[in-house]
Amino acid sequence: MNTENIIMDVLQQLVVSVDGMKQNMNKRFNRVEEGLEKVETRLADVEVRLEKVETRLADVEVRLDKVETRLADVEVRLEKVETRLADVEVRLENVETDLADVKERLGNVESRVEALEKTNGSLGEMFEYTIKLQQEASDKIHDVLQFHAHKITENEKNIFFLKYKLSS
Numbered sequence: 001m002n003t004e005n006i007i008m009d010v011l012q013q014l015v016v017s018v019d020g021m022k023q024n025m026n027k028r029f030n031r032v033e034e035g036l037e038k039v040e041t042r043l044a045d046v047e048v049r050l051e052k053v054e055t056r057l058a059d060v061e062v063r064l065d066k067v068e069t070r071l072a073d074v075e076v077r078l079e080k081v082e083t084r085l086a087d088v089e090v091r092l093e094n095v096e097t098d099l100a101d102v103k104e105r106l107g108n109v110e111s112r113v114e115a116l117e118k119t120n121g122s123l124g125e126m127f128e129y130t131i132k133l134q135q136e137a138s139d140k141i142h143d144v145l146q147f148h149a150h151k152i153t154e155n156e157k158n159i160f161f162l163k164y165k166l167s168s
Contacts, residue, residue, distance in 0.1 A: 104164075113166060116159045127152050 130149050 109166060113162055
């Protein structure tokens with residue numbers, strides 16, 4: 001064989017080898033392209049999902065802002081309620097103090113009513129005696145006794161009024 005044939009054989013082997021490499025490379029590139037397409041498809045899916053997540057996140061942030069605003073409103077209202085509660089507690093203490101004073105005054109009034117009731121019995125007797133004296137006395141004594149009888153009647157009315165007020 002001559003040198004040309006050898007070169008031709010080597011060239012042909014190189015062409016076959018290059019063709020084999022070319023086919024092998026094409027297959028590899030095809031696989032790489034298919035993989036790249038799959039990655040691009042997955043990336044597009046991930047981007048869509050990421051956009052959905054970002055949208056949901058924006059919605060959550062809006063809702064969170066609303067919740068924070070409502071929470072701030074609730075805190076303000078709570079402070080107002082606490083202030084009103086403190087005011088009510090002070091007023092309750094004042095009412096309790098006033099109630100104790102009223103109870104004490106009621107005890108004093110009850111004591112006075114008892115004293116007036118005792119006096120009333122005596123006044124009734126005095127009234128009868130006064131009427132008897134009035135009938136026997138002169139006009140001047142009669143006028144004086146009539147005045148006293150009137151005062152006694154007023155006292156009885158006052159006693160009755162006090163009893164009525166206490167029973168109410």
